[in-house]
Amino acid sequence: MKLHLRNARILTLAGPVGPRRGKALGELGVIPKGEVLIEDGIIVAVGAHVLASSDAEVIDARGQVLMPGFVDCHTHACWAGDRLDEWDLKLTGVPYLDILQAGGGIHSTVAAVRAAGVVELTSSLGERLAMMLHEGTTTMEVKSGYGLDTKNELKLLRAIRRAAKKWECTVLTTALLGHAFEGDLAEFVEMTVEETLPTVSAEFPGVMVDAFCEEGAWPREACVRLLAQAQAMGHPGRVHADQFNSLGMIPEAIRLGLRSVDHLEASTNNDLRALAVAPTMGVILPATGFHTDGRYARARQFVDEGGALALATNYNPGSAPCYSMPFAISLAVRYCGLTSAEAIAACTVNAATLLGLADRGTIAPGQRADLALLLHRDERALAHEVGGNPVDWVMCNGRIIRN
Ligand code: NIG
Numbered sequence: 001m002k003l004h005l006r007n008a009r010i011l012t013l014a015g016p017v018g019p020r021r022g023k024a025l026g027e028l029g030v031i032p033k034g035e036v037l038i039e040d041g042i043i044v045a046v047g048a049h050v051l052a053s054s055d056a057e058v059i060d061a062r063g064q065v066l067m068p069g070f071v072d073c074h075t076h077a078c079w080a081g082d083r084l085d086e087w088d089l090k091l092t093g094v095p096y097l098d099i100l101q102a103g104g105g106i107h108s109t110v111a112a113v114r115a116a117g118v119v120e121l122t123s124s125l126g127e128r129l130a131m132m133l134h135e136g137t138t139t140m141e142v143k144s145g146y147g148l149d150t151k152n153e154l155k156l157l158r159a160i161r162r163a164a165k166k167w168e169c170t171v172l173t174t175a176l177l178g179h180a181f182e183g184d185l186a187e188f189v190e191m192t193v194e195e196t197l198p199t200v201s202a203e204f205p206g207v208m209v210d211a212f213c214e215e216g217a218w219p220r221e222a223c224v225r226l227l228a229q230a231q232a233m234g235h236p237g238r239v240h241a242d243q244f245n246s247l248g249m250i251p252e253a254i255r256l257g258l259r260s261v262d263h264l265e266a267s268t269n270n271d272l273r274a275l276a277v278a279p280t281m282g283v284i285l286p287a288t289g290f291h292t293d294g295r296y297a298r299a300r301q302f303v304d305e306g307g308a309l310a311l312a313t314n315y316n317p318g319s320a321p322c323y324s325m326p327f328a329i330s331l332a333v334r335y336c337g338l339t340s341a342e343a344i345a346a347c348t349v350n351a352a353t354l355l356g357l358a359d360r361g362t363i364a365p366g367q368r369a370d371l372a373l374l375l376h377r378d379e380r381a382l383a384h385e386v387g388g389n390p391v392d393w394v395m396c397n398g399r400i401i402r403n
Helices: 020-025 084-091 096-101 106-115 118-134 150-166 185-203 218-231 249-256 271-276 287-289 297-304 325-335 340-346 349-354
Strands: 002-011 028-038 043-045 056-062 065-068 070-072 137-143 172-176 207-215 237-241 260-263 281-284 310-311 373-374 393-397 399-402
Touching: 020 297, 020 340, 056 281, 070 349, 084 096, 106 150, 118 137, 118 150, 137 310, 137 393, 150 172, 150 207, 172 185, 172 218, 172 373, 207 218, 218 237, 218 249, 237 249, 249 260, 249 271, 249 399, 271 281, 271 297, 281 297, 281 349, 287 325, 297 310, 310 325, 310 340, 325 340, 340 349
Parallel strands: 002 056, 002 065, 070 137, 137 172, 172 207, 207 237, 237 260, 260 281, 281 310
Antiparallel strands: 002 028, 028 043, 065 373, 373 393, 393 399
């Protein structure tokens, strides 16, 4: 199957391998009027003109922006139940961490997940993946974390894997084993490290492992223990840190060589500076501040200091009920100080790099044909427009899905 896309404003994001830092983050490698040739799901040529054989199907992009499909590198999209009663409570002024400490929040979703079967979890995740796809996301990371115990974490991980198999786009799984705790903290951490981690490792070798370092969730020392052990067993580590409180996790994440530190709303200047010069990436999740308390990560500072930045939705039923990367971009530009170009690079090439996927996030020969055609002729409209869906069609592995 050959496709010849013509008359597109192409954001190639061409550049060196690895995450874009500093000025390079804002360089989209634009071809103002270009063409792309795709064969069997792979991009074979890109340029102002490409040589296409007569059997290629021609698609006229009418001058609209053609860009890599979004890579949403941080979601909690596999859940059951809802948190709408807690949302009512939150609207009266009760903070997120107070709801968590009173046994709600993540714990409410844990109860609903435990009551749900793997089939229900798989099918509701499938519906959410479809919504994300229609907003231009072609690769999504999905975390477990609402099981807490071994049996229910495995149930979630299996549901994510099942949904991934049925799915035409790419779903990457992360075992969020340190999300909250029940009963005695020390015993819970012991169980997670000595029982849940090895069991998960046996069934999901090499899966990314994550933890939530926060007051009322996992303390820093517990995160360090879990993530050090996970990395020693061959699992790349990530950590949620500084969402509400800075607990000193960033220096530990750098020391451990974690893939990323995610959230960063409450990070100190010193910690942000240290992260900016480390190989560990920073991930901002502005839909969280938008939904919870109006606090945002200082991404401008992080990028100016040389940090490798990714941007994601954090799609979950509590702190960020948002599956739209275009909306996350519009927030990152309004509240985190990024330019539209930087926000686009942060959720394409940089997010793909964070997930260890070198075959996407740019439009170049040899890359997967995971693309999005915007309705717009100027990519800045992605950040400017709020609340609509700017995607005309999305292509996954060379197959077009129209909105
Ligand atoms: O990244 N902070 C921890 N985990 C999610 C929220 C999960 C939830 O509230 O259900 C987050 O914001």
